[in-house]
């Protein structure tokens with residue numbers, strides 16, 4: 448019989464685990480809720496292309512075997528696609544898995560990680576798992592990364608800097624020349640991570656970043672401290688498969704492999720990603736459709752008096768300030784899920800045209816909380 452805790456039983460001693468993890472925020476994520484329109488997780492609204500689904504069912508019969516730990520087929524395909532040697536590529540269980548590995552190879556307790564803020568909420572958490580200290584550098588008034596301030600925040604204890612472009616949740620992008628100026632300020636032994644989870648939705652900017660192209664160029668010049676991350680979760684619509692990839696100097700890739708969880712990238716993920724690369728035209732068409740929808744939704748919101756920064760991603764940022772939670776709650780009442788950042792704003796993912804229309808209708812029904820324009824602030828220009 449198993450012992451059950453009771454009032455007469457002394458509380459079990461706590462195992463000797465790290466107490467510095469107690470303060471780490473718990474990542475809750477957003478699970479699909481039946482009967483709602485989910486615009487809260489920056490997912491693709493489209494099911495994976497039929498050819499990807501077919502490849503996945505075909506691959507199911509081999510699931511009694513472990514996956515290829517080197518993901519050789521997929522690595523070769525990505526190397527060819529990006530014009531880089533295979534030993535510069537690492538695959539991981541989502542690009543977030545690679546963020547964890549990058550922190551593991553760069554940081555020990557007491558080291559510092561510089562992040563823009565607000566940005567992807569996982570950065571401070573993964574830094575915290577290594578006991579690293581996080582220096583948050585505020586965004587500019589225009590909701591963009593302040594690269595000069597981030598460079599100034601780098602100290603001799605800094606081991607890693609996250610540069611998120613387009614930035615989650617604000618959608619703003621940094622330019623290639625801006626990043627080059629930033630890199631000129633950062634010591635060449637500090638790892639700089641260009642997180643481009645939404646790269647495929649950009650394209651309207653002057654001087655676009657293309658971090659993969661930049662890292663490729665830097666590697667040819669012998670600069671080894673800059674890496675770029677991409678994912679199959681967003682543009683490719685494979686968030687449920689959990690697969691992302693990293694371009695880095697080979698010694699960095701080798702370290703990433705050393706800390707990787709064995710077989711972390713499953714065979715379905717590898718097979719699905721290869722099949723998705725075969726559907727490039729369809730994927731590009733979907734991205735084009737979503738970026739058009741993004742511009743349509745943004746224009747409608749601007750017309751209605753909202754302030755909405757230009758976005759290069761598959762989501763929009765509404766800096767609603769104190770009304771953020773009320774607006775998200777209002778949307779939820781209309782069965783539409785958006786992501787609130789209390790006191791700051793609301794991030795809304797671009798969905799299908801029908802979903803976007805439902806969101807716009809809900810936004811139009813939202814009564815501003817005060818006449819001073821907290822919900823619909825004066826545009827910043």
Ligand SMILES: Cc1ncc(COP(=O)(O)O)c(C=O)c1O
Nearest residue numbers: 541542543567615644678680691
């Ligand atoms: C900026 C950014 N990076 C990385 C990720 C992680 O993506 P995944 O782990 O699904 O590849 C996300 C997910 O939302 C993101 O917004």
